Amino acid sequence: MIAESVLILDSHFAENNNGQDIIEGLSKTPKTLPAKYFYDNLGSELFEQICQLSEYYPTRTETAILTQYADEIAQITGVCELVELGSGSSTKTLILLDSYQKKSRNCQYFPVDISSGMLSSAVSKLKLQYPGFLIQGLSGSYDQALNYLQSHHQQKRLIFFLGSSLGNFNELETEIFLGQISETLNPGDYFLLGIDLQKSPAILEAAYNDAQGVTAAFNLNMLSHINQRFRANFNPDLFTHRAIYNQSKGQIEMYLISQENQHVSLKDLDLEIDLKKNESILSEISRKYKLLDIQNQLLNKKIQTLKIWSDSQQWFGLILGQRF
Numbered sequence: 001m002i003a004e005s006v007l008i009l010d011s012h013f014a015e016n017n018n019g020q021d022i023i024e025g026l027s028k029t030p031k032t033l034p035a036k037y038f039y040d041n042l043g044s045e046l047f048e049q050i051c052q053l054s055e056y057y058p059t060r061t062e063t064a065i066l067t068q069y070a071d072e073i074a075q076i077t078g079v080c081e082l083v084e085l086g087s088g089s090s091t092k093t094l095i096l097l098d099s100y101q102k103k104s105r106n107c108q109y110f111p112v113d114i115s116s117g118m119l120s121s122a123v124s125k126l127k128l129q130y131p132g133f134l135i136q137g138l139s140g141s142y143d144q145a146l147n148y149l150q151s152h153h154q155q156k157r158l159i160f161f162l163g164s165s166l167g168n169f170n171e172l173e174t175e176i177f178l179g180q181i182s183e184t185l186n187p188g189d190y191f192l193l194g195i196d197l198q199k200s201p202a203i204l205e206a207a208y209n210d211a212q213g214v215t216a217a218f219n220l221n222m223l224s225h226i227n228q229r230f231r232a233n234f235n236p237d238l239f240t241h242r243a244i245y246n247q248s249k250g251q252i253e254m255y256l257i258s259q260e261n262q263h264v265s266l267k268d269l270d271l272e273i274d275l276k277k278n279e280s281i282l283s284e285i286s287r288k289y290k291l292l293d294i295q296n297q298l299l300n301k302k303i304q305t306l307k308i309w310s311d312s313q314q315w316f317g318l319i320l321g322q323r324f
């Protein structure tokens, strides 16, 4: 059941979510699937487990940076309407909400997520934990939420996007997404961005190929999700997980590799595909950044970097920008 304080955006802010993106991706050579299809209820649970893995350094590193600097962030921005894109379980968010609660007991927080079950349970817990806050979940895609928020701008706003989720966008998608962020902010508003930085391939590849196989299960679950959502008949047992660091592109690439020649039907999408043995489907990219590059990209979208925080190894960066 969806919590009362979750607004379902689908019907109001329709986007291309009828599977056209799957048709396009599977008709390309090489084949791709959009990373957003990782996140049904099980996918969200598996992502939570990934965050606890010893190999998966991003969550604990970003959490440590937030713990150290959340008060400073709240001090710089002052009380704001808080919007979180891809909020998931909102676990890390508690650190920021605690800092804003010291400034005002009546803050507004809008978590946005495509995984409605996870969003709904996060909102129910947060409402108990922060009874004075106005908490309104927005269930839908980033596109839908940003459209909605552009027409509902009441006060100074901080949009935050953590977990290096920006890294799942290719160059063109990043350009479009940062443009949408800029349009959803008024001059003087803030954007807080958590990004994973470039580092040794061995550390990066270990993070996406954990020994327990949780990332593999997360990757394969995308096929079960698509089966259920679009009446498809992928057999996840006939695929394996692979993640490699593409150094020339500065990105982790996660693939589903077909273990034999096979035919798959996606009934609701009127799509039939053939896969050859060892053929790969690219299911996710996770780009790793240089701080200067991302600062320049933000600047091109009228977002000026105010401050950057990092850990002692410079593995992860947290950038606070302001729209001008």
Ligand SMILES: C[S@@+](CC[C@H](N)C(=O)[O-])C[C@H]1O[C@@H](n2cnc3c(N)ncnc32)[C@H](O)[C@@H]1O
Binding pocket: 035, 036, 039, 044, 047, 051, 059, 085, 086, 087, 088, 089, 090, 092, 112, 113, 114, 115, 140, 141, 142, 143, 162, 163, 164, 165
């Ligand atoms: C990598 S997880 C990050 C979760 C959390 N922000 C963190 O830092 O741990 C990405 C989150 O974004 C959500 N998500 C992925 N694609 C999305 C999209 N296109 N629109 C809205 N939410 C999306 C997923 O459901 C998931 O909760």
